[in-house]
């Protein structure tokens with residue numbers, strides 16, 4: 108056992124930390140440029156940790172910062188144990204970990220196991236020396252006909268999962284871009300090499316990994332080459348190694364699949380795999396429900412979500428560095444969502460929408476608040492995307508997913524306070540559109556305005572942090588007589604293991620008006636809440652108690668929501 112991170116100053120010794128945490132995805136490149144190079148870096152991120160601590164996030168997720176030609180935002184790794192020189196050095200990264208930990212903030216990073224860049228020395232060796240030690244590191248074939256049942260993921264750019272290599276005079280397999288050859292996981296040396304990568308970064312002190320594109324590790328003829336048994340066997344071995352050598356560190360699966368398939372990435376009691384999995388299908392349903400003004404799509408996807416093993420957690424999100432993926436919705440839902448959210452074809456990418464949260468919702472403050480309230484109160488540990496806490500805009504005139512990867516907007520000054528470089532030297536231009544210009548949308552201005560979205564987000568995170576039930580409690584949909592109202596309980600037992608030592612209310616009733624008009628609704632709770640006292644979690648104001656039949660009638664303004672603490676034993680006041 109090499110690495111318990113629990114003794115780091117600032118980190119709480121809590122095995123459930125990831126189940127209660129708010130994650131924050133931040134691109135090192137996009138956050139703060141401390142050197143004037145035009146690109147963000149580790150020192151810049153260190154300089155902004157106080158801001159992230161102030162905001163109330165618990166764990167950062169850093170997408171790849173490894174040596175890379177950057178043809179896929181760093182997901183094209185050219186050296187797994189080197190960092191991009193423009194981001195700093197390994198000692199700088201180590202300093203970032205220790206500075207984050209000192210502030211009680213954990214860090215997980217991306218582990219891109221499925222593929223490398225074609226610039227990786229393993230691929231260069233594999234293509235030029237088929238009989239050498241790396242000859243079998245990739246998936247080679249004399250034809251491009253194998254695995255024909257596997258879909259193409261990057262439909263905008265790729266026409267085949269095979270590309271001919273003129274050096275080796277064979278085809279190589281790639282699930283993503285043709286410059287990203289898939290590693291051959293059938294080769295034990297590849298598996299061992301990946302274990303060593305995991306050890307390298309965990310030894311350095313990171314708190315876990317997001318496992319990128321994890322369904323695609325193995326291939327098998329006659330299948331769609333996704334979620335195959337050997338992939339799960341490999342993940343179980345990886346988890347066993349992590350548990351043994353780095354207890355307390357987490358693995359988070361990025362498996363863009365239906366819930367019934369994703370749950371397999373938690374593994375079994377005998378052979379656990381990941382501690383967390385992103386829940387892809389729920390995210391588009393939140394956007395869908397806002398436009399359809401109906402709770403049903405969200406309720407349905409939650410009903411289709413199987414229970415997960417004890418001690419694990421979903422990861423949830425509204426946006427990330429990729430397009431808002433519509434792979435997990437039906438063709439009818441997809442075309443409705445394109446119509447609502449991506450009327451201009453430039454807003455689309457692959458099977459999804461390359462826009463940020465605020466522009467998706469046409470900068471409607473009440474919709475941004477409501478969808479964030481849903482994210483923060485539904486099951487799962489929410490992951491925020493940098494800049495969405497201030498309602499940053501996007502730039503659909505940029506290439507591919509760069510539309511949503513522009514520099515963080517700190518101030519109304521040059522380059523939005525992100526960099527002192529000549530503006531032309533920035534890795535991407537700052538947002539200067541009419542509505543989302545950095546003159547108006549920036550951290551400094553919002554910090555100075557108590558009614559800003561930024562202050563609202565911080566307040567929400569603070570309230571959530573005081574209620575363990577959001578991370579640990581059950582999710583129970585409460586029937587209501589109004590289809591535009593989504594109401595559910597987050598509850599955990601008063602007696603028993605879960606309740607011991609945890610804070611806050613044991614039951615919170617969340618009621619959300621998905622419609623743009625005021626609504627009244629009679630909400631039915633389980634019988635045990637009959638007569639319970641009701642208090643708003645934000646101001647502590649008492650509401651009328653739950654009726655003796657277990658129901659309560661509430662009125663909500665347009666896109667309004669309530670988080671109501673329930674106490675069956677309190678005198679109502």
Ligand SMILES: OC[C@H]1O[C@H](O[C@H]2O[C@H](CO)[C@@H](O)[C@H](O)[C@H]2O)[C@H](O)[C@@H](O)[C@@H]1O
Pocket residue numbers: 179180182183219260283319320321361363428429430432434457
């Ligand atoms: O490394 C290749 C890609 O891996 C992740 O991709 C995921 O995003 C895709 C959409 O952009 C999605 O369709 C796919 O199912 C996912 O695995 C990573 O997040 C991407 O940035 C990266 O290009």
Ligand SMILES: [Ca+2]
Pocket residue numbers: 221282289290323324325326
């Ligand atoms: Ca693969």
